[in-house]
Amino acid sequence: MYLKLSYEIRDKYLRKDMLPTIFCPGCGIGSVLQYTLRAIDELGWSKDEVVWVSGIGCSSRVPGFVDFDGLHTTHGRALAFATGIKMARPDLKVIAFMGDGDTAAIGGNHFIHAIRRNLDVTVILINNFTYGMTGGQVAPTTLKGLRGTTAPYGSFENPFDIAELAVAAGANYVARWTVFNYLQGINSIKKALQKKGFSLVEFLSPCPISFGRRNRMKTAPELIKWYNKITVPISKAKKMSPEELEGKIIIGEFVDRDRPSLDEEYEEYKKRAKKMMGWE
Amino acid sequence: MIIRGDEPEQIDLLKKLYPKGNYFMQGDEAIAYGAIFAGCRFYAGYPITPASEIAETMARELPKVRGYYIQMEDEIGSIAAIIGASWTGLKSMTATSGPGFSLMQENLGYAIMTETPIVVVDVQRSGPSTGQATKGAQGDFFQARWGTHGDHPIVAISPISVEDSFWETIRAFNISEKLRIPVVLLADGVIGHTREQIRIPDPEEVEIVYRKLPKNEEEAKYPFGDVDGSLIPPMPLFGHGYFTHVTGSTHKETGLRDVYTPEVHIKLVNRLHKKIEKHEKDIEKWEEYFTDDMEILVISWGVSARPSLGAVLKAREEGIKVGLFIPKTVHPFPGKKVKEFAKRVRAILVPEMNLGQLILEVQRYVNDDIILKGVNKIGGVPLTVEEILREIRGV
Ligand SMILES: Cc1ncc(C[n+]2csc(CCOP(=O)(O)OP(=O)(O)O)c2C)c(N)n1
Ligand code: SF4
Ligand SMILES: [Mg+2]
Numbered sequence: 001m002y003l004k005l006s007y008e009i010r011d012k013y014l015r016k017d018m019l020p021t022i023f024c025p026g027c028g029i030g031s032v033l034q035y036t037l038r039a040i041d042e043l044g045w046s047k048d049e050v051v052w053v054s055g056i057g058c059s060s061r062v063p064g065f066v067d068f069d070g071l072h073t074t075h076g077r078a079l080a081f082a083t084g085i086k087m088a089r090p091d092l093k094v095i096a097f098m099g100d101g102d103t104a105a106i107g108g109n110h111f112i113h114a115i116r117r118n119l120d121v122t123v124i125l126i127n128n129f130t131y132g133m134t135g136g137q138v139a140p141t142t143l144k145g146l147r148g149t150t151a152p153y154g155s156f157e158n159p160f161d162i163a164e165l166a167v168a169a170g171a172n173y174v175a176r177w178t179v180f181n182y183l184q185g186i187n188s189i190k191k192a193l194q195k196k197g198f199s200l201v202e203f204l205s206p207c208p209i210s211f212g213r214r215n216r217m218k219t220a221p222e223l224i225k226w227y228n229k230i231t232v233p234i235s236k237a238k239k240m241s242p243e244e245l246e247g248k249i250i251i252g253e254f255v256d257r258d259r260p261s262l263d264e265e266y267e268e269y270k271k272r273a274k275k276m277m278g279w280e
Numbered sequence: 281m282i283i284r285g286d287e288p289e290q291i292d293l294l295k296k297l298y299p300k301g302n303y304f305m306q307g308d309e310a311i312a313y314g315a316i317f318a319g320c321r322f323y324a325g326y327p328i329t330p331a332s333e334i335a336e337t338m339a340r341e342l343p344k345v346r347g348y349y350i351q352m353e354d355e356i357g358s359i360a361a362i363i364g365a366s367w368t369g370l371k372s373m374t375a376t377s378g379p380g381f382s383l384m385q386e387n388l389g390y391a392i393m394t395e396t397p398i399v400v401v402d403v404q405r406s407g408p409s410t411g412q413a414t415k416g417a418q419g420d421f422f423q424a425r426w427g428t429h430g431d432h433p434i435v436a437i438s439p440i441s442v443e444d445s446f447w448e449t450i451r452a453f454n455i456s457e458k459l460r461i462p463v464v465l466l467a468d469g470v471i472g473h474t475r476e477q478i479r480i481p482d483p484e485e486v487e488i489v490y491r492k493l494p495k496n497e498e499e500a501k502y503p504f505g506d507v508d509g510s511l512i513p514p515m516p517l518f519g520h521g522y523f524t525h526v527t528g529s530t531h532k533e534t535g536l537r538d539v540y541t542p543e544v545h546i547k548l549v550n551r552l553h554k555k556i557e558k559h560e561k562d563i564e565k566w567e568e569y570f571t572d573d574m575e576i577l578v579i580s581w582g583v584s585a586r587p588s589l590g591a592v593l594k595a596r597e598e599g600i601k602v603g604l605f606i607p608k609t610v611h612p613f614p615g616k617k618v619k620e621f622a623k624r625v626r627a628i629l630v631p632e633m634n635l636g637q638l639i640l641e642v643q644r645y646v647n648d649d650i651i652l653k654g655v656n657k658i659g660g661v662p663l664t665v666e667e668i669l670r671e672i673r674g675v
């Protein structure tokens with residue numbers, strides 16, 4: 001596969017007057033953004049058919065950097081805003097760029113309901129196990145025992161597995177990778193973008209500044225090593241016992257199916273109403 | 281009219297579905313039909329008494345007029361969804377009551393900051409908290425004004441009858457579209473659930489306003505700039521190749537975020553306020569009765585306006601020189617008008633279904649040398665003509 005140079009992608013899709021980005025050295029968000037833009041580029045999508053939405057957080061700043069229509073909204077609510085956009089203009093393709101706190105804490109309810117409805121959006125999720133933007137507080141994804149500014153002695157809560165949550169809620173496509181699985185990542189994003197209905201591509205993404213630093217992993221390479229230690233490919237995981245999987249994070253493609261999406265269902269609903277009521 | 285570009289077809293559709301004439305309906309239904317006549321084609325909401333009938337009517341009617349209805353998971357999501365739909369160009373509305381209106385406040389601020397036209401209906405009920413959930417009240421006067429955080433302008437309209445609910449909803453949409461600002465319709469559970477006769481007009485009789493779109497690429501570059509001196513920027517819609525960035529954070533005229541330059545924030549927030557002041561004439565609306573020779577003035581709003589009028593008419597029969605002023609647009613409050621009136625009367629009475637809210641606005645425009653007195657009632661039962669008349673006689 002021919003990979004375009006990064007600057008080609010940058011010049012084609014980013015807003016020059018917003019650069020440089022705010023991302024810290026070693027942050028994974030920029031890489032995931034690049035994967036997403038490459039996926040769009042490889043699919044040959046035109047910029048005016050895509051709308052980006054986000055909430056609040058480091059990850060959510062992405063729509064401000066890309067030269068597309070974009071709605072940078074309130075913390076956790078991106079998918080609720082996206083519901084309005086997508087219902088009113090089903091022909092537009094909607095990408096939601098979200099953080100783990102945004103998705104699973106404050107926006108958890110919108111997340112599961114958007115999936116339940118099978119809203120036709122692609123969520124690109126930056127899971128850095130923390131609240132990056134606000135300085136590294138414990139998040140609903142923080143693994144037990146890991147530290148955050150608000151869990152100085154290590155988190156005592158059970159974490160959410162967001163990918164599993166999405167599968168259970170009924171998403172059409174769900175995959176999880178680390179930022180370092182770039183080919184798989186780009187491929188998954190391409191699949192997700194083309195998928196009608198709800199799709200999620202989650203990335204374990206290094207946040208050395210707010211998360212790593214507090215957990216003896218000050219740099220991105222240390223975080224990579226840690227990812228290697230805790231992640232298990234889904235094929236291998238299938239052969240492992242629950243005990244062996246304790247503390248591990250599964251990566252790979254979780255689900256790929258084709259249930260009807262919300263906009264398709266709504267069109268059917270209108271047809272049904274017409275028939276029932278004998279309008280026109 | 282209606283959906284821009286689809287007017288003749290939509291007018292025929294409305295005429296067929298809702299032939300002009302007299303109907304018997306609730307205030308809530310009148311709000312829903314008003315919205316449909318105003319061109320609202322997207323509704324998102326969450327059930328709550330006494331506003332659910334609006335959602336139910338919209339759910340039934342919108343599919344007939346090529347509109348979209350969705351029941352969201354909560355009120356935060358409801359207002360978010362209508363803001364999203366508005367950026368695609370559809371006129372959009374949500375409706376709720378006190379508890380839901382509280383939940384909407386953050387995104388109401390988002391709509392103000394991003395200059396998104398939407399209509400938010402608050403069918404006020406008796407609070408605080410779940411209070412008397414099924415009973416009407418007028419306790420959200422200041423929540424509508426100051427419920428969301430930060431310095432912000434707002435427009436809020438309060439209808440006084442079922443028929444008025446129809447027309448004031450249309451006016452709410454028109455102001456919202458013209459000024460690119462969310463408009464709050466402060467209805468209440470009493471009118472919302474009252475059935476009375478209303479006249480549904482021909483769609484041609486209804487004046488409808490659409491938001492201004494950019495005339496060219498150049499204008500579209502400044503979705504938050506004053507491109508034509510009106511202080512109201514044209515609104516580039518999503519999916520038209522303008523690549524518009526919309527954020528609730530402080531932004532430049534281009535829409536791009538800049539939260540560090542004080543001048544950018546000052547300029548933006550001042551323009552948001554000034555655009556309301558500049559177009560005050562398009563926003564303000566009131567009714568007044570017997571104000572020429574009055575010695576006593578009754579100022580009332582919403583559901584309390586009607587018994588106030590009844591009381592004023594009776595008092596006039598008794599020879600008492602009393603007038604009545606009913607602001608329909610309650611925010612911005614018509615303070616100048618009240619100030620003028622206050623110079624000519626010896627007493628002002630303010631009947632409302634709360635412990636004194638609008639009266640606090642009145643107070644700001646009235647000197648100490650006249651009597652200012654609230655006629656207040658809570659408990660879910662509206663004020664009666666007799667109760668207000670007694671105060672007029674006694675003042
Ligand atoms: C209603 C509300 N509550 C709290 C905040 C403060 N806040 C901003 S970003 C953030 C957390 C972001 O974490 P995450 O979603 O994981 O994104 P990240 O910064 O890690 O990419 C919080 C709590 C806010 N903006 N709005
Ligand atoms: S705080 Fe963390 S997530 Fe945010 S930009 Fe820095 S490294 Fe990235
Ligand atoms: Mg995070």
